[in-house]
Amino acid sequence: MITVPAIESNQLAELCKLIGCDDTLVFVNLDLSENYPKNECFDNVSAKVIAHGGERVVGWSIWQHDYMLEAEYHAVWRSPEGQLVDITPKNLPFEHIMFIEAPTRPYQGVQLDNIRLNTTVNQLVDDFISLAETKFFIFSGGEKASQKFIRLTKNEQDILNYINGMMIAVDALLAKGGVRNSPCFCSSNLKYKHCHGKGLTSYLNSIKL
Ligand SMILES: [Zn+2]
Structure with missing residues (x-):
C-alpha cells in the first residue's frame, strides 16, 4: 500500500539525507481541475506557467510503502501568490503529497531514479530495492536517459521480464512476512537465499556495469 x-x-530525515536535501518537508495540495496527463509533471508545470504565470518548482515527492520510503523526482507549480500546488494526477486519489524542494537538482530533461530507503531490518527489502533500481537502469541508463521513447534489445527485454517476475514474487513473499531465510517462492524446498535469492545482488550489479 502507498500512502503519504x-x-x-527519523526515517524521513534519513531519506532526506540520501536525497541530499536539507530543505523543509511540506504538504502540497493537489489541484487536478485542468486534467493534465499523469507522470508528465515537468511538462505539465511548464504549460501551467505559460498559461498562468508563477514558476516551476523541482524537488521530490515522498511516499510511504509497507517496507520502505520512496522519494520521486517531481515538479509542482508555485502560483503567482506563492502557493505550491501539485497539478499532476496520481494513480491513487491523493488530496496532497509530501514534498521537498531540490534547488540544487534542476530538471535537465532527464528523469532521475527514485531514491528508496528500507525502513525495516529485513534484507529481503534490499533485494526488492535492488531489483527496482536495475529496472530503472534498463529504461534510463546511459544514453537512454534523455530519450522519450526507447527500444529495448531482446536481451534487455529478457532481463526486464526476469526482474518484473522477481519483483512480483519478492513483494508477495514480503507481504507474507517473508525474509531471505524463508522457503523460496518457487517451492524448491530451499531457502530463498539459497535459491532465487542466491547471487542476485552480484547479478544485478553486473547488469549496471
Ligand atoms: Zn527459488
Missing part, C-alpha cells in the same frame, strides 16, 4: 507519510520521523 503522516508526520516527520
Whole structure:
C-alpha cells in the first residue's frame, strides 16, 4: 500500500539525507481541475506557467510503502501568490503529497531514479530495492536517459521480464512476512537465499556495469 507519510520521523530525515536535501518537508495540495496527463509533471508545470504565470518548482515527492520510503523526482507549480500546488494526477486519489524542494537538482530533461530507503531490518527489502533500481537502469541508463521513447534489445527485454517476475514474487513473499531465510517462492524446498535469492545482488550489479 502507498500512502503519504503522516508526520516527520527519523526515517524521513534519513531519506532526506540520501536525497541530499536539507530543505523543509511540506504538504502540497493537489489541484487536478485542468486534467493534465499523469507522470508528465515537468511538462505539465511548464504549460501551467505559460498559461498562468508563477514558476516551476523541482524537488521530490515522498511516499510511504509497507517496507520502505520512496522519494520521486517531481515538479509542482508555485502560483503567482506563492502557493505550491501539485497539478499532476496520481494513480491513487491523493488530496496532497509530501514534498521537498531540490534547488540544487534542476530538471535537465532527464528523469532521475527514485531514491528508496528500507525502513525495516529485513534484507529481503534490499533485494526488492535492488531489483527496482536495475529496472530503472534498463529504461534510463546511459544514453537512454534523455530519450522519450526507447527500444529495448531482446536481451534487455529478457532481463526486464526476469526482474518484473522477481519483483512480483519478492513483494508477495514480503507481504507474507517473508525474509531471505524463508522457503523460496518457487517451492524448491530451499531457502530463498539459497535459491532465487542466491547471487542476485552480484547479478544485478553486473547488469549496471
Ligand atoms: Zn527459488
